[in-house]
Amino acid sequence: MAAHEILAATQAVVTLDVAIPGTVWPWLVTVNMWAKSIGTGVIFMLFLLLRKYPEQAGSLRFPTVVVSIIFIHIFLLFTLADLHQPFRMWHIFFHPHWSSAITVGAWMATVFVGLLFLLAFLSFIKKDNAAFDKTLTWVTILAIPVTLYTAALMSQCTARELWQMPTESAQMIFAALLAGSATMILLSGSKLGYEAKKTLGVVLGLSAFMSFTLYMAEYIFGPMKAEEVAFTLEYIKGDGPYTVMFWLGQWVAYLLPMLFILLSRASKSESILKLAAILALAGLWLVKHVWLMIPQLLPMS
Amino acid sequence: MQLGFLVDLHLCMGCKGCEIACKVENEVPLSTWRLRVKYVDVGTFPETRRTFTPLRCNHCENAPCERICPVSALHYLDNGIVNIDKERCIGCAGCVMACPYGAIYIDPQTQTADKCTYCAHRVASSMMPACVVACPVQANIFGDLDDPTSNISKYIQTNQGNVQVRKPEKGTNPHHYYVGGGNVTLNPLASQRPDGHSLFNNITTLPVGGHH
Numbered sequence: 001m002a003a004h005e006i007l008a009a010t011q012a013v014v015t016l017d018v019a020i021p022g023t024v025w026p027w028l029v030t031v032n033m034w035a036k037s038i039g040t041g042v043i044f045m046l047f048l049l050l051r052k053y054p055e056q057a058g059s060l061r062f063p064t065v066v067v068s069i070i071f072i073h074i075f076l077l078f079t080l081a082d083l084h085q086p087f088r089m090w091h092i093f094f095h096p097h098w099s100s101a102i103t104v105g106a107w108m109a110t111v112f113v114g115l116l117f118l119l120a121f122l123s124f125i126k127k128d129n130a131a132f133d134k135t136l137t138w139v140t141i142l143a144i145p146v147t148l149y150t151a152a153l154m155s156q157c158t159a160r161e162l163w164q165m166p167t168e169s170a171q172m173i174f175a176a177l178l179a180g181s182a183t184m185i186l187l188s189g190s191k192l193g194y195e196a197k198k199t200l201g202v203v204l205g206l207s208a209f210m211s212f213t214l215y216m217a218e219y220i221f222g223p224m225k226a227e228e229v230a231f232t233l234e235y236i237k238g239d240g241p242y243t244v245m246f247w248l249g250q251w252v253a254y255l256l257p258m259l260f261i262l263l264s265r266a267s268k269s270e271s272i273l274k275l276a277a278i279l280a281l282a283g284l285w286l287v288k289h290v291w292l293m294i295p296q297l298l299p300m301s
Numbered sequence: 302m303q304l305g306f307l308v309d310l311h312l313c314m315g316c317k318g319c320e321i322a323c324k325v326e327n328e329v330p331l332s333t334w335r336l337r338v339k340y341v342d343v344g345t346f347p348e349t350r351r352t353f354t355p356l357r358c359n360h361c362e363n364a365p366c367e368r369i370c371p372v373s374a375l376h377y378l379d380n381g382i383v384n385i386d387k388e389r390c391i392g393c394a395g396c397v398m399a400c401p402y403g404a405i406y407i408d409p410q411t412q413t414a415d416k417c418t419y420c421a422h423r424v425a426s427s428m429m430p431a432c433v434v435a436c437p438v439q440a441n442i443f444g445d446l447d448d449p450t451s452n453i454s455k456y457i458q459t460n461q462g463n464v465q466v467r468k469p470e471k472g473t474n475p476h477h478y479y480v481g482g483g484n485v486t487l488n489p490l491a492s493q494r495p496d497g498h499s500l501f502n503n504i505t506t507l508p509v510g511g512h513h
Binding site: 007010011012013014015016017018019020021022024025082083084085086088089091092095096097099100101102103106153156157158159160227228231296298299300301 | 332334337338339340341342343344345351356365368369370371372373389390391392393394395397398399400401402403404406407412413467471473484485489490491492493494495507
């Protein structure tokens, strides 16, 4: 039964209740997820490039680590800014509760940052590429759960039926691959040849395609499995408050980049590839934001 | 011992005495509520009726708020109460996002999470929660679910078949029961919420803890 049909059937109107709490996790959390996607995504891409194009990608070791450090710190900064008691952040380390994805994520992110600085040391001070590559393997492995822990956190939000672990974890990985490949396309400049950039374009295009497919699957089939999902998705359908932003995000993050990647392959144009990368990064923020906000609009009681 | 709550919705008349008693007892700041009574009007004129549903923390056996709290600020007491340590809370609002009952809020004064604790401080002194004492029709029944001779256990036995919990599909196993509830009273999605649904003002959403 559709949302409007349920309401029509019950003929029930809330006539006195407290105001619904406003947005609990605001845009700060969107930036958190967006920046983390870039921070871990570039590590995935560096790992890929060093194996596929070791000669060309060698000079990207240090710049990539610097970009990762910057975006992981943006992620951490915005996480901290979102806390109502940011000066008690240390409680996570001294009173950890291991059933919480927040705790596990905070610890993993801390180790991840430490390893990023180790990578920076190995590439910039020691200039030891062998040690760098060996360490990078472990950093790449750690980047997977660092990417995924936000999906675990969202799935622990029992109240928000829209966020399911298998889908969200796939979305997080695809977001990291999309953001990582887009950033590397922009970062690599003349250091990478056309073939290497084409590979990044393939990663970008495929992750955009997979993400779009997942969102559309949720959009079409989600309402068929849970009443709460049906009500939540009403906010991005018809004249819902997030309909425009949702579709803008889908076009800017996924559909246009896919189109531009095809065009860039046909015309062998790096400029079009860069345009696809910029759009993907901008659109990813919109997509993440909509998906973060809409479950928070639903009355819980 | 497993403390639990039961509200007989046949008896509740929506006087909001429990709300006020809770506010006073726990010094709950303006714009926030540990307990409130929701009014829902059902039907079309002239065939209408009004329902009253007191809503508070469900003190779940499998509490999502306890699980998601990164610092164990939300924790179980031996008597089954899900309590909160406001000194430890970091204000991540994970619990607010996790609670399927919308029972947790960010206290605008302390900038930490807060919720109904079944008046744990009163219970520790062998007193009843403030809302139970204030209810003029004894619609709130509080006691030990593990004790078959307690009022709440007897009430559940007497009303077998008509005892409900909110959102059982969430698997939280609430220790807060209703007698005489239904879809309209217990399911927030079964009612329309037109803008300005409060009788006394047009405020439909509140800034969380005055922070954002």
